Amino acid sequence: xxxxxxxxxxxxxxxxxxxxxxxxxxxxxxxxxxxxxxxxxxxxxxxxxxxxxxxxxxxxxxxxxxxxxxxxxxxxxxxxxxxxxxxxxxxxxxxxxxxxxxxxxxxxxxxxxxxxxxxxxxxxxxxxxxxxxxxxxxxxxxxxxxxxxxxxxxxxxxxxxxxxxxxxxxxxxxxxxxxxxxxxxxxxxxxxxxxxxxxxxxxxxxxxxxxxxxxxxxxxxxxxxxxxxxxxxxxxxxxxxxxxxxxxxxxxxxxxxxxxxxxxxxxxxxxxxxxxxxxxxxxxxxxxxxxxxxxxxxxxxxxxxxxxxxxxxxxxxxxxxxxxxxxxxxxxxxxxxxxxxxxxxxxxxx
Numbered sequence: 001x002x003x004x005x006x007x008x009x010x011x012x013x014x015x016x017x018x019x020x021x022x023x024x025x026x027x028x029x030x031x032x033x034x035x036x037x038x039x040x041x042x043x044x045x046x047x048x049x050x051x052x053x054x055x056x057x058x059x060x061x062x063x064x065x066x067x068x069x070x071x072x073x074x075x076x077x078x079x080x081x082x083x084x085x086x087x088x089x090x091x092x093x094x095x096x097x098x099x100x101x102x103x104x105x106x107x108x109x110x111x112x113x114x115x116x117x118x119x120x121x122x123x124x125x126x127x128x129x130x131x132x133x134x135x136x137x138x139x140x141x142x143x144x145x146x147x148x149x150x151x152x153x154x155x156x157x158x159x160x161x162x163x164x165x166x167x168x169x170x171x172x173x174x175x176x177x178x179x180x181x182x183x184x185x186x187x188x189x190x191x192x193x194x195x196x197x198x199x200x201x202x203x204x205x206x207x208x209x210x211x212x213x214x215x216x217x218x219x220x221x222x223x224x225x226x227x228x229x230x231x232x233x234x235x236x237x238x239x240x241x242x243x244x245x246x247x248x249x250x251x252x253x254x255x256x257x258x259x260x261x262x263x264x265x266x267x268x269x270x271x272x273x274x275x276x277x278x279x280x281x282x283x284x285x286x287x288x289x290x291x292x293x294x295x296x297x298x299x300x301x302x303x304x305x306x307x308x309x310x311x312x313x314x315x316x317x318x319x320x321x322x323x324x325x326x327x328x329x330x331x332x333x334x335x336x337x338x339x340x341x342x343x344x345x346x347x348x349x350x
Contacts, residue, residue: 001028001030002023002025002076003162004023004074005314006124006127007022007023009064009073012318013060013061014057014060015057015060016031017077018059018077018079018161019033019056019077019078019079019335020059020073020077021057021059021060021111021337022063022064022073022076022078022333024077024219025078026058026078026080027121028076028200028304029075029076029077030075030076030146030147030151030343030346031075031076031077031078031146031147031148031149031339031340031343032078032079032080032141032147032148033072033077033078033079033080033082033148034079034080034137034138034141034148034149034150034151034161035052035053035079035080035081035082035086035151035152035153036086036130036150036151036152036153036157036158036308037049037050037051037052037082037083037086037090037153038086038091038092038130038152038153038154038156038157039090039128039192040088040094040097040123040127040130040154040156040286041076041095041097041123041127041154041156041187041192041193041194041195042097042154042186042194042285042287043101043187043193043194043195043286044285044286045089045283045284045285045286045320046094046115046152046285047283047285047320047321047322048152048154048165048284048285048317048318048319048322049087049090049091049094049154049194050319051151051152051153051321051328051348052079052082052088052151052152052153052317052319053082053307053311054319054325054328054331055151055319055328055331055332055335056079056323057325057328058325058328058329058331058332059332059335059336061309061329061332062332062333062336063171064069064253065342066336066337066340068302068305068337068340068344069340069341069343069344069347070340072340072343072344073339073340074338075343075347077339079151079265081152081199082170082286083199085131086133089126089129089130092172093122093123093126093340096122096123096349097119097123097190099116100119100123100188101188102199103116103190104116104172104188104189112157114138115117115278117153120189121141122188123190124190124192125193126169127156127191127192128192129192130156130160130192131159131160131192132156132160132331133160134150134157134158134159134160135163135164136158136160137149137160138160138161138164139164139167142165142167142168142170143168143263145342147313148161148250148313149187149313149314149315149316149338149339149342150313150314150315150316150317151315151316151317151335152315152316152317152318152319153317154194154268154285154318154319155178155194155197155257155270155272156192156193156194156197157184157199157315157317158197158270158315159192159197159204159205159223161313161315162174162201162205162268163204163205164206165207165268165312166205166206166207166350167207168312169207169266169312170207170266171207171209171264171266172207172208172209172210172264172266172267172268172312173209173210173211173212173263173264173267173268174198174201174209174211174212174267174268174269174270175208175212175214175259175263175268175270175300175304176198176212176213176214176272176275177214177215177242177268177269177270177271177276178213178214178215178216178270178271178272178274178275179215179216179217179218179239179240179272179274179275179286179287179288179290180195180218180219180274180286180288181195181198181216181219181220181223181227181236182194182195182197182199182228183196183198183199183202183219183221183222183223183226183227183234183350184196184199184222184223184273186328187254192201194285194317194318197270198211198213198234198258198270199226202233202234204232206233209233209264210233210234210235210262210263210264211233211234211235211236212234212235212236212237212259212262212263213234213236213244214237214238214259214273214292214297214300215239215242215276215292216236216237216239216292217238217239217240217288217289217290218237218286218288221324233269235262236254237259238252239290239291239292240290242255242292243290252271252296253299253301253303254299256303257297257303259300260300260303260304260307263304263309264309264310265308265309265310266309266310266312267304267309267311267312267337268312268313268314269301269313269314269315269338270314270315271297271315271317271334271338271339272288272316272317272318273290273315273317273318273319273320273327273330273331273334274287274288274292274318275297276292276293276297276320276330277290277291277292277293278291280293280294280329280330281318281319281320281330281331282320282322282327283320283321283322283326284318284319284320284327284328285318285320286318290324291325294330294333294334297338301337301338301341302341304345305341305344305345305348308348309345310345310346310349311341311342311345311346314338316331316334316335316338319331328343337349
């Protein structure tokens with residue numbers, strides 16, 4: 001057990017300790033964060049594969065107080081070291097992906113080029129490898145009784161985690177904070193693209209009984225069609241509609257309560273940082289004007305807990321890296337909030 005008597009939570013964060021400067025090891029921590037340094041399918045701006053290292057550094061500036069739970073950190077947060085083999089594989093395949101994406105963006109036909117056919121096959125095989133790796137890592141942590149959060153990386157990373165969560169908890173719903181629907185089938189012929197994560201979750205994880213999307217403002221016609229044909233399995237709160245309801249005087253509390261009412265008892269949060277206003281995450285991979293404020297999202301999360309629903313896992317993805325460390329500072333604070341909410345919810349359900 002960690003002796004917290006010698007740890008000063010009011011002192012500067014110690015870089016020799018773990019995430020948020022906390023002195024926990026994996027065995028003692030109640031919540032373990034799995035970094036997934038992967039950005040193979042990113043279709044615009046890269047950088048998020050190294051987000052976990054930057055967030056870890058920025059986390060030393062986060063004060064250890066949260067208004068949703070007193071001393072939540074004392075239950076132990078621990079982030080595993082980045083797996084360098086996964087990062088190297090991502091770096092290699094990312095270069096291949098850039099060649100491939102540039103090729104098809106110019107209207108070229110993949111089947112007409114044997115090299116590009118080989119590259120596409122290699123990219124899809126790499127994503128299958130990553131999905132299996134994430135599944136095995138998160139399954140093992142869940143079997144040890146740990147609460148688990150995933151830190152990307154791009155938004156393709158949590159599919160294996162969804163499968164592990166389904167095995168442990170059965171039926172659950174996903175609350176997705178995002179600028180994009182991510183409901184494209186095999187975007188750019190990449191089966192496990194970051195733009196396809198929710199399509200794949202719905203198609204491959206039958207335990208996902210409901211997907212509730214909030215902040216959506218950049219989407220394709222085929223995604224709107226998928227939502228309309230989902231028979232209520234997918235409920236989308238478009239950013240435009242949320243803004244207009246606010247302009248017309250509807251309190252966020254009423255909207256948040258409505259969103260929560262669409263979720264089942266067990267809830268998983270999938271947080272793509274680009275769901276926020278891009279002033280908070282300007283270096284995310286695919287920024288889109290508009291979006292949500294952090295406190296607006298945190299209020300929504302609090303309403304989930306107040307409703308008695310059980311928060312069973314989360315992922316945080318698409319955090320960019322920057323020279324002034326703004327994105328990673330915002331990311332670190334979002335991560336701290338998610339960790340504390342997980343602790344608060346699970347203490348209530350013990």
